Amino acid sequence: MSVRAATVAAGLVVLLLHPDDLIAQQSLTTARQLYASAEYKDALSMLDGLLKTNPVPQDRQTIDLYRTFCLVALGGMNEASSAVDAMIAREPLYHPNLDEIPPRLRTLFRDARQRVLPGFIQQRYLAAKTAFDRNDLRGATEGFTLVLIALSDPDIASAAAQSPLADIKTLASGFNDLAVRTLAPPPVQQVESTPASAGPPTATRSVSHADALPAPTPTITRTPVIYTKDEADVIEPEAIRQSLPPFAGRVVAERSGVLEVVIDETGSVESATMIEAVDPAYNRVVLAAAKTWAYRPARRDGIPVKFKKRIQITLDPGR
Numbered sequence: 001m002s003v004r005a006a007t008v009a010a011g012l013v014v015l016l017l018h019p020d021d022l023i024a025q026q027s028l029t030t031a032r033q034l035y036a037s038a039e040y041k042d043a044l045s046m047l048d049g050l051l052k053t054n055p056v057p058q059d060r061q062t063i064d065l066y067r068t069f070c071l072v073a074l075g076g077m078n079e080a081s082s083a084v085d086a087m088i089a090r091e092p093l094y095h096p097n098l099d100e101i102p103p104r105l106r107t108l109f110r111d112a113r114q115r116v117l118p119g120f121i122q123q124r125y126l127a128a129k130t131a132f133d134r135n136d137l138r139g140a141t142e143g144f145t146l147v148l149i150a151l152s153d154p155d156i157a158s159a160a161a162q163s164p165l166a167d168i169k170t171l172a173s174g175f176n177d178l179a180v181r182t183l184a185p186p187p188v189q190q191v192e193s194t195p196a197s198a199g200p201p202t203a204t205r206s207v208s209h210a211d212a213l214p215a216p217t218p219t220i221t222r223t224p225v226i227y228t229k230d231e232a233d234v235i236e237p238e239a240i241r242q243s244l245p246p247f248a249g250r251v252v253a254e255r256s257g258v259l260e261v262v263i264d265e266t267g268s269v270e271s272a273t274m275i276e277a278v279d280p281a282y283n284r285v286v287l288a289a290a291k292t293w294a295y296r297p298a299r300r301d302g303i304p305v306k307f308k309k310r311i312q313i314t315l316d317p318g319r
Contacts, residue, residue: 028062035066035073044070061087065096072104081108088112092120093150093294095241113155118165121150125168129175137179138302144176145304148266149240149294173266180265183303226262226306227298237263237295237307244313245289247282251317255279259286259311265304267295278313286313 027050034043047067055063064087071080087094088109096109128143151160151169159165227234257278264270272290274283298307 028059028066031063032066035069038073040070040073044074057091061091061094061096065100068105068108069102072102077104080105081112084108084112085116088116092116093146093153093240095243097243110155113153114159117150117153117156118159121147121165121168124150125172128172132175132179137183141176141179141183141302141304144172144179145266145297147172148176149268149296152266152268152294153241154292176266180303226308227300228308231300233300234305234307235299237267237298237309239293239295240267241292241294242311243289243293245285247279247315251315253317255315257283257313259290259313261290261293261309261311263295263297263307263309265297265306267297267304269293269295270306275310278315282315 027046031043031046031050034040034046044067047063047070050063051060051067064083068080068083068087071077071083084105092113101109124143125147128140128147131137131143132140147168150156151165151172153160156165160169229236255278256276257274258276260273260275262270262272269290269292272287274287277283278286297304299305
């Protein structure tokens, strides 16, 4: 049995690949099949060949991930550790699907993140602060948001709670809020004013300055905006960590449900709601897991915004 997640959306997405990209995808698929068949040396040789073709970043991570699988299977733990370090250095927020990772490799990735992320966070904070100081507020919000996402990684929770990372979190959050407020357009305001008198006054008299009453202060209601995929000018959030927990039980027939999450301006999940239930016990597990997910936040005109996202969850039987 396996659990699949897909973003709920209408329509059909067609991917047009360049012939070279198509060949690379086919070779990568073959290498994965060789690994699944325990042909580790042949798979490693094919993956090494793919690295020489200058693959796109996403394919490069997948190639290196399966190279690491093969190296571990062949007993090359030191080389595998170096490969994981290179993957995290290349993309510090990278989190492979845990369902695909052998237990020994999970430890390698955790240790690599603990080594790499503190330095990455400090460098990105300094770059974001420099952008803020020169009034590049869009660049600053991008940098501070990336810092806050990295600080939320559970693998460095202990280090993030201590100085200097705890201090950086406080500073990054404050500067980011200030930059976002400066960039954001004024919120929609609704003014409630005192209704005018129904008719003319029955009597008039002169009013001295001492008798004057201050004008009533209007009541301003700020309506928070949460965007969805229906807004054409909003770039949707990109998942950094969105792994569904395994289902503890046996599934006889396919079952589906829909999870709705609100992702805030830092890429954290602010709230999670199961709007179409899958299983009472599994619903609770999914909701708890969703609170730990992380995203690159949605953006409107370059500014991080809140976003409501729906994810379809499917339990497949017999897989």
